[in-house]
Amino acid sequence: PPIPKTCPGCGAPFQHVDPTHIGYLPLKSSTPPPSIKYRPTEETETLTTLKPQLRTPKPRICQRCHNLRHHNKGLIRSYPDAEKLLSGVKVVQKGYVLLVVDVVDFPASLIKGLGNLVGNDKPVILVGNKVDLLPDVNRDSFKSALKREAKKSLNITDVLLTSAKTGEGLLDLVERIAPVQSEGTDLFLIGCTNVGKSALVNALAKVTGTDTPGPTTSHMPGTTIGMVQIPLNLTNMALSSTPGRIFDTPGLYTPHQITHHLTTQELKLVLPTTRITPHQKNLRPGQTLFVGGLYRFDARDSPLSITFYGSKLLPLHRCRTVKADILYAKHCGGEHIMFPPLGRAKEFLPLKLATKVKLRVGEKVELGLGGVGWVSFEGHGRVDVFSPEGGYIVPRDVLY
Ligand code: GDP
Structure with missing residues (x-):
């Protein structure tokens, strides 16, 4: 069969020249690969990098997608400007947008200026994915809360909740x-x-019985690089002579998600894979709570209940606020109480003040922790919130 021009995994145009750039597909060799003798010299590296070029790749996806699928390696981290690529959507006069967000990472995963990118007149259906990860929650009220929050910045027509994992x-x-x-x-x-x-x-594709090679899935952000038409037939009926096409578009980056700055190993700790169990801690005034090495909450003047919603692999550590700086400098990136990061503490030190939350008596406040989950505060008084560069915190109404 003819080789498609773009990788069915990520949509990058295929090229056979530069293995360090997107879309690299090793060329098929007409001669059998020469036998390579192991020589423990610096040539070894050259031979190992040459070897895959002589093999017939299976399946016909680019080397980067192959590495992501089979070796959990995302070697290339330079991405084309996804916003520019979306301009292709804008020129299509009529079309629906299916905006997929992660319900655990909301509203950080919402693209607020989407109307300008794709045309304000396009109806937007909001799909809240990964609903299997939510703790016990009334789906209808969660959906309404999601819609209220999304409508602040987008023209949403419907909201649906899905789980690609459970169906x-x-x-x-x-x-x-x-x-x-x-x-x-x-x-x-x-x-x-x-x-x-x-x-x-x-x-x-599975539920509709469509046979598609399927895009690549992985933990590494930025897996989907170009616009890919997906051969999905969503109807059981015969389609009209010119059925609407379905396009997958490049994954966009929002500045609020700390996950873009984490390694594959760190992402495994940060992205929840099973239903979230709320993790509650009480703080007295003058106490601090760390979430991994990523976030810090100080109870300034009153007792406080903090509940963290996110990966159960992230350690929560409570200490006295006066000792917090020293402890962070000592343990950030270590193996026990303040990870991730895994090592590379210098890149995170020191955490910076992101926001001061003021709670009125009996009030509950939620903050999105971009890419990680969310946190809720109950009590009264002031909470100081710290994060890398003072970013990756997204205020929102109470959703949960
Ligand atoms: P993309 O970058 O938006 O295309 O995201 P992917 O499809 O590559 O998925 C990113 C990560 O989320 C992968 O580890 C998936 O296994 C995981 N994932 C995707 N959908 C779901 C879901 O509905 N539930 C759960 N629990 N995980 C999901």
Whole structure:
């Protein structure tokens, strides 16, 4: 079969020249690979890098996607400007946007200026993915809260909750978008990196019985690089003569997600993989709570209840505020109480004041921890919140 021009895994145009750039596909060799003798010299490295070029790659995806799928390695971290790539969506007059967000990472995973990027007149269906990770929650009220929050910046028509992992909500999604495809309207899947957009496409292909090579899924943000048309047939009925096309678009970066700055190993600790169990701690005034080596909360003047919602692999550590700086300098990046980061403490030191939260008596306040989850405070008085560079904190109304 003819080789497609772009990688079905990430959408990058194939090229056979530079293994350090996106879309690299080793050329098929017509002669059998020469036998390579192991020589423990500096030539070894050259021979090892040459060897894959002589093999026939299977399946025909680029080397980067292959590495992500099979070796959990994302060697290339330079990405084209995803916002520019989205301008392709803008020129299409009619079309629906399926905006995928991660319900655990909300509203950090919401693309606020999306209307300007794709055209304000396009209807946006908001898909809250990874709903399997939410702690026990009334789905309807969560959906309404999500819609209220998203409507502050976007023209949302519907909100659906899905899980690419368990299949929850997929049939509702198909039911909502199949008529759009049948009437010949294009659909654009948009979302920032790691929201599970590629996994969702694979899952949709499964429930609709469509045979598609499927985009690559991985922990490394930025897996999807170019716009990929997905051969999804969402209807059981015969499609109209010109059915709407479905496009997957490049994962976008929002500045609020700390996950872009974490290594694959660190992401494994930060991204929850099972249902979140709320982790509650009480703080007295003058006490501090660390979430891994990433966030710090100081109770300034009153007792406080803090609940962290995120990966259970992130350690929570409580200490006296007067000792917090010294402890952080000592343990950040270590193996016990303040990781991730794993090593490289210098890049995180010192955490900077991100915001001061003022709680009125009996009030509950939630803050999104960009890419990580969220935190809720109950009590009264002031809480000082610290994070790397004072960023990666997203205020929001109470969703949960
Ligand atoms: P993309 O960058 O948006 O295309 O995200 P991916 O599809 O590569 O998924 C990112 C990570 O989230 C992967 O580790 C997936 O296994 C995981 N993931 C995707 N969808 C779900 C979901 O519905 N539930 C859970 N628990 N994990 C998911």
